[in-house]
Amino acid sequence: MITVENLTKSYSRSHFALQNLSFQIIPHTFTAILGSSGAGKTTLLRCLLQLSRPDAGQVWFQGQNLTHCSALELRQARTQIATIAQQFNLVRRRTALENCLGGRLAELPLWRCLTNQFPKSLLREGLAALERVQLLEVAFQRADRLSGGQQQRVAIARALTQNARLLLADEPVASLDPETTHVVLRLLRSLCEQEGMTILCNLHQVELATQYSDRILGIQAGKLVLDVPAHQFRNADAALIYKS
Numbered sequence: 001m002i003t004v005e006n007l008t009k010s011y012s013r014s015h016f017a018l019q020n021l022s023f024q025i026i027p028h029t030f031t032a033i034l035g036s037s038g039a040g041k042t043t044l045l046r047c048l049l050q051l052s053r054p055d056a057g058q059v060w061f062q063g064q065n066l067t068h069c070s071a072l073e074l075r076q077a078r079t080q081i082a083t084i085a086q087q088f089n090l091v092r093r094r095t096a097l098e099n100c101l102g103g104r105l106a107e108l109p110l111w112r113c114l115t116n117q118f119p120k121s122l123l124r125e126g127l128a129a130l131e132r133v134q135l136l137e138v139a140f141q142r143a144d145r146l147s148g149g150q151q152q153r154v155a156i157a158r159a160l161t162q163n164a165r166l167l168l169a170d171e172p173v174a175s176l177d178p179e180t181t182h183v184v185l186r187l188l189r190s191l192c193e194q195e196g197m198t199i200l201c202n203l204h205q206v207e208l209a210t211q212y213s214d215r216i217l218g219i220q221a222g223k224l225v226l227d228v229p230a231h232q233f234r235n236a237d238a239a240l241i242y243k244s
């Protein structure tokens with residue numbers, strides 16, 4: 001699904017945000033990325049999407065080299081990659097359903113987007129995605145009237161409506177209480193197992209990474225210091241990632 005080769009990114013001459021990262025992500029797996037604040041986790045996801053252009057190295061997505069493709073090819077590749085973030089990134093005044101359709105606007109004529117007149121088939125897909133995350137009952141509520149956990153599940157439903165094959169999640173549970181955290185991570189896990197989605201998820205808690213992921217990548221000061229199956233993760237590995 002993804003191959004990263006020698007990925008390097010610096011924001012200033014003296015400081016590398018990412019240094020020579022190489023790894024591969026197999027389809028239909030849930031990979032957790034652990035690292036302390038400033039380690040480079042967000043930069044990595046941004047470089048995968050080419051929202052931040054790496055200084056060196058390559059990113060391949062489903063066999064396509066994203067580091068060297070045209071703007072149009074990149075736009076097309078991004079339609080298959082969904083993102084969710086700590087702050088949910090929903091359009092606050094839009095309904096849950098309209099937010100779900102947000103990932104598909106590019107394929108609609110402008111007049112439909114401006115007048116909110118979506119094809120029935122697309123509406124059905126959005127509603128099905130909301131049902132999948134058990135939020136059908138709030139489909140017509142504004143996003144800013146929903147709880148944090150509900151908003152994050154709408155963001156996940158948006159990824160489903162987008163038919164994304166890859167989900168990049170940047171600390172998706174950082175703003176949620178412990179119970180809702182497990183609801184959201186269980187949902188992500190089930191998308192991976194039942195819908196075959198590939199998930200790459202930045203996390204801060206080791207216990208969540210070991211409980212929900214298949215594999216753990218550890219980043220320390222921009223370097224990949226750990227790459228292990230989640231069940232093989234040991235306490236000493238945490239020291240490797242979080243050493244000062």
Ligand SMILES: Nc1ncnc2c1ncn2[C@@H]1O[C@H](COP(=O)(O)OP(=O)(O)OP(=O)(O)O)[C@@H](O)[C@H]1O
Binds near residue numbers: 011017037040044
């Ligand atoms: N736009 C930017 N301009 C300059 N430096 C940046 C920029 N974005 C990130 N950095 C620096 O790059 C390094 C990695 O930052 P990044 O945001 O990727 O870390 P992170 O692992 O996501 O941290 P956190 O857990 O706090 O979200 C940090 O030293 C940060 O200060």
Ligand SMILES: [Mg+2]
Binds near residue numbers: 042170
């Ligand atoms: Mg971050």
